[in-house]
Amino acid sequence: MTVKLNWLITGPGAISGVLAAGLLRQQQQVAWLSRHTQEETSVNWTLTENGKATRFVTPLYPDAPPPDAVILAVKSYDLAAALERLDELQIATDCPIIISHNGMLSVHSERPLFPLITTHAASRENHTISHNGYGESWLAAQAINQPQPLAGAIGEILQQSFPPLHLVHDIEHRRWHKLLINCVINPLTAIYRVANGELAAARFSDIKQQLIEEFVQVAAACGYSFDAHQASQAVAKVITATAANRSSMLVDVEHQRTTEIDAMNGFIVEQARQHQIDVPTHRAVTEAVTALR
Template sequence: MKIAVVGAGAMGSILGARFARGGHDTVLVDVVAPLVETINADGVTVVRGEEETTTRVPATTDPASVGAVDLVVFFTKCYHTAAAAESARPLVGPDTVVASLQNGWGNGDVLAGVYPEEQIVVGVTYNSGLVQAPARVVHPADQPTIVGSFADGQADDARPARLAEALADGGLEVSVAAPVRPEIWKKLILNAATLPTAALTGMHAGALTAHAPMHDLVSDTAREAVGVARGLGYDIDAQERVDSIHALLEKAGPSKASMLQDFEAGRKTEIDVINGAVVRAADEQGIEVPLNRAFVQLVKGWESLRGLE
């Protein structure tokens, strides 16, 4: 397939390299010209432990120079999704699969405001990455990815399978779910419980679960979010989520959460589509979520102090 990955940050670079190594004609699209120049000059280097793999992947700032592709995967920050979707129009033809594996809740809705919803595939990936330098990314370990149709109920839709095939060709673990929204909420619950806690304390993943008070805070925040998901009709078990979250944190060890990376880099966070999404859904149902609401307020305060609103 001809594939474009929009956003050449940590996860975009990792996926772009995997698609290319899987034999697909892949291009990275990013608005940052110096990053694009570095990728074109040096390739994308992915670090895992003591091993480094460099993959040559062409990059561009101009989607029109690429033309329509078979698959577009968006991996920008959530607050760039709308602009990225508009600029990516030259990449999308009537048969193009338009996919988002971004963090949070609502990216699919943004894409559906630009493209026909029947072309859109959404999902979650439990893979993580850390940018060490431009075009140099740490990918600690392979983790599952789950994809499905944005228009839930399309169990026979071939589009998620096309994305899954490309991910599998790159050696990634992937499955197709119908409906996929419960899976997105499961990841949202994980992020709501772990991202702001890590960012506001500076703790890496393993420390969050090893430190007893933080272990309890993560669990309580997750249980709040599960209550909201269940109110929306998603059959998610609270204890399963809590146990799974702590198992993932322990396995991730010294990995830094994406929001902690945002804090350290002085960047705007994705709190609006993570704990903010939990709060909005809770308000619609009249459910109290004091922990998730407090995290939104705390992170927004941090952003305000730095002029990032």
């Protein structure tokens, strides 16, 4: 019999909506964490999967029991504020925090942080969420900032709610692998205003390869080994699998929102600087996307 836990999730957002729906289907208690104090006590939202729309009504915290686990599925630049919000709400400091965001960033927190990496694709329009692409996910079995393992019940429930999900003890290489994909697809779709699948065209071959080769060089300097040919195949596979998708960076640019370029290609540029590596292509796309803000 599945244990019933109380989950607090930022949202309703794109991936957070997919996660919340999966947890609710497993008879879990879910509450939304909003950025600000709200007069409402609940949110009506819809998730569309495979052409079928399902409506949900989910309470807003603190109109819900204290959480057993928190999921912060946010933009990279919003993570620090989301953690501060937990302090404001006096969430227990030993409550496990599952973080899901694009790119890399340094996070300083006394709370136990467990990265979640996913290749699922979703989009949001107001309180309507669409699950656009199915993939797989990886969750750290141990906190990245302290020696605390993830409680078995939390991992098991997430595996049932968001399959396929793998619990791993070495999440960092998987984070770099996701960064590789993001550093190619996100900036190019944003700069050229195209859906993911259009990056398979021959006109993008050279710039994709340059981004990949520079990435492999920087990753190696940081202690993470990637084969350039296999990296190219991995990027091509995601482009094909998500051909109809519009990247989150493209959507942000179209809505004139802040992008996550600093945590993606900007991160590679900074790591390259520290290791005295020249990455002209990553620098160029970082500057190009920054100019689009």
